[in-house]
Amino acid sequence: MRLGPIYLFFALLLALSVWFLLDQESPETLILGDWEEIAWKYEKLDHGDVMDFDIDRLQKQEIIKNIIIHEAETWRFNPDGTLSFLEENEIKENLKWNIKGRGHILELHHKNNIVEDYQVVQVTKDELVVQFNSDLQVRGIVKMTFKRIPKKQYAQKI
């Protein structure tokens, strides 16, 4: 059996992976900046008869009561590892954030030592989608979608 082509294939694959790691932006850098909450939806539900996957304002408030995050318009991820929740341009809370796993877990450390984990479904230059489990009313996975606020626009807003 000729082993040369096999070794070459795997060496190339490894080199390609290393190149991707060096060339592509990691989720940790992509997430930096200001993000505006645009939608809350149920991703999955274990209630077959529930037709609507959209989460209305009342449901949202009910869910928020049972998790630590505050209802905020804007999430600001700072490079120093702090996350600020802003509402009407005022900081409501500051906490620590970090990304774990292969870049798929967003961990938020609150000041009272409580840690919350969100699954990062997607993080691109324009969009951030995170999920968390909710056990309220109906058990399901809640999907939060954010849109990036361009730096200029945010400065103008302030």
Place this chain on the structure above:
Amino acid sequence: MLRKYSNYRSFSDNLKLGTLTAFSAGMVNVISVIVFFAFTSNVTGHYAILAQEIAKGNWYQGAVVLVWIFLFFAGNFTSNCLIIHNNTPTGRYIAHAIPVFLEMACLMFVGIYLQYFYTESLKETEFLVAAMLFAMGLQNGLTASISNSKVKTTHLTGLTTDLGVVFSMFTKKEFRNDKKLIQKAQLLLGIMFSYMAGGIISGLLYYKIENATFIVIGMVLGAVLLYDYSKLQVTRFVQRRRSSFQRRYSLYDKKA
């Protein structure tokens, strides 16, 4: 546990090696999930995730997972290389002990780094998970290689398959008293329960002693190394005594 090779190994050798290393693998896997949100004792899930990330076009995450899989492969490769290139009766214990020692070193490095240097950045997380996967590859390569693939302790997919097969054999009366099959079932169950116990204990310990849990894992691996080392010392002591006794006895014979 480590001195014997291939078919020269007894059921007891495999059981001791299997249960102790499975215990440490269970500990490593659970602690890595708690600290890093990534499995480190198996790669089946990583292959599925790799495919998923490629399908989603998440090239960065895909590359991370591919490098992790490679590190597990590298661990197995290194382990078996050390074994097959040093397979002499005198150097066998050393050849089999080096992968365990390297595994210990990797895990201790992760523990020390977590305790004193970890800033919870993604790069560090990726690197430390890679080190743990390499360590688990070393262990899996060692146990599989020296036991003729009878003992695999870092993942339970194959083991659960084998258990299903063995227990289905027991549905036929003629196999119920088959000593080999009974021993196989005992070995597989031993590994399974040990892996579970390691995982549970690691989970409980981490919330009490945090990163010092890695010292406990090191101690389990140390027991694997020292058990055979002590046996070797006893064997050498007995051999020395026997040869000196024989020398004395032959001198006495000559005088007589």
